[in-house]
Amino acid sequence: MIVEVADLRREFVVRRRAGRLRRTRDVVAAVDGVTFSISPGECVGYIGANGAGKSTTIKMLTGILVPTSGTVRVCGLDPVLQRTALARQIGVVFGQRSQLWWDLPLRDSFRLLAAIHRLPASAAQPRLDECVALLEMEPFLDVPVRQLSLGQRMRGEVTAALLHSPELLVLDEPTIGLDLLSKERLRGFLVRERRERGTTVLLTTHDLPDIERLCERILVVDHGRVAFDGTLPALVARVGAERVLVVDLVEPGPALTDVPGTTLRLVEADGLRQHLAFRQEETTAAAVVAAVSARVELRDLAVTEPDIEDVVRRIYES
Template sequence: MIEMRDLRKEFTVRVRKGVLRREKRTVTAVDGIDLVIAEGEMVGYIGPNGAGKSTTLKMLTGVLAPSAGSVSVCGLTPVPQRTRLALSIGVVFGQRSQLWWDLPLRDSFALLRHVYRVPADAHAARLRRCRALLELDEFLDIPVRQLSLGQRMRGELTAALLHGPSVLFLDEPTIGLDVVSKQAVRSFLAELGATGAMTLVLTTHDLADIERLCRRLVVIDHGRVVHDGTIEALHSRYGSRRRLVADLDLPLPPGFTVPGAELVSLEADGHRASFDLLSSSAGAVVGELTALASVRDLSLVEPDIEDVVARLYRS
């Protein structure tokens, strides 16, 4: 569905050199990305600020022309075939709107039907589904400028889907949203992706979005891919570990050890112990622990992906 081969994008900027003189300098935003995304995949595309994420999306959607390499989306070359491509993709940029600011949300949806020349029955069916899943009915007749950020983002998602795209590009779709709105957007996207009928590329700084929605994670830095795989592979590669927290009836004795785990902290006068899982599974460590100590309660803490990604950036 999406193919990038040695994709590059360079910009020429002018840098001040002295009082009156400026010097031209070439800045490489995307530096030789090779990436293939299959139909129905949900891919998280992340990186630090300035890594080249938004530049990549702009080349995929035909907004920017590559400096070198090739890119194909839905079998089309984005820039020369941008008009045809627009019928096959949906785009949501967190800081950009495709809705009419002074019109009620309902009227924006009606106008988009004519922009994309969508048959009335297909448009009505998709709008009906979005209204149910995103709970749009309570603000359909309110002008877009009067909507809250969460309401507007739900409207933006609907607008991007009404023409039935094959690929959905999302750039920071939950930025600035409250917890309730984030959950509504994530649940909607999860249900959308579960059908396998749409390819989704998600760029975000909110890693909870990635964990909730995407099995595949692509991390870029300085315009290059530094990780392409599962979130679990990222944890394994950068040494993050699951943690077992045990509440104990009695404090642990000095020198206490559990095979396959490392004791990392003792709290509550020794009644709460935290173990990092090393070579053994959680079940095996729990079995060893309960045989050696009087355990009142257990909890398993998954590694924080934000810590893992921060460690990757630092490396």
């Protein structure tokens, strides 16, 4: 096992203003008895709503936060006591924070990280060249990090985390704020990285396509506890995640209550726009579209995928 977590718990003290001078002091368990393990080579999606305890877990896995109770082993090490040794074996991307040197050209950050990890040039250079080629970073290698776009910087961040070829890559919201093209490029790169090197990946995200592209296993945390541990199809089967077809009609029509395999969720503008929910295992988008256009004249349509918040909420409800 590359990651072993047993009954992990972390409490925080939250102080609130309660009147002019008084403050109340509450103890909140951000992580509340989490147990899981990850085998080498796995890619695990760690998902949950905001405040579910994802980042707190990651901080404890990387040794920068001390657990209140429970045990953590990562790469066979105790993260808090052996933080520096662990840092040589794992790579971390905190999506909201930068590990690059803000004022210096991107290239300098890579050179510095190679020195920090004590990589011989014979190891660092080919690795860097590979990442630069795959993530198309050549045009902005000499630009100071502060002047990079978010998409460019994120490619730099992922490279920075992978330069020393870690056994475990921890990604905390790696695609947050990226446009579709940038997200897809990053996912493709990570898929290749896993295929070529068998790197174990632990990923938190709010983006369901990230999970679909990258992860064969999902851990859902909610209120600091593991609410689900299994594959994506198993998760979808369990919560019955729905896709929604939104149709715009040419003129206001009757409520589409009789389309097979669908449930009418919402009717807007006197029937000009209608939302039909359906389950993937019961029917297809194409069949629903055909059934709808047999009844009314369509002007436009869109299919929305279930989002993670929705999936998590359903787990909590079920």
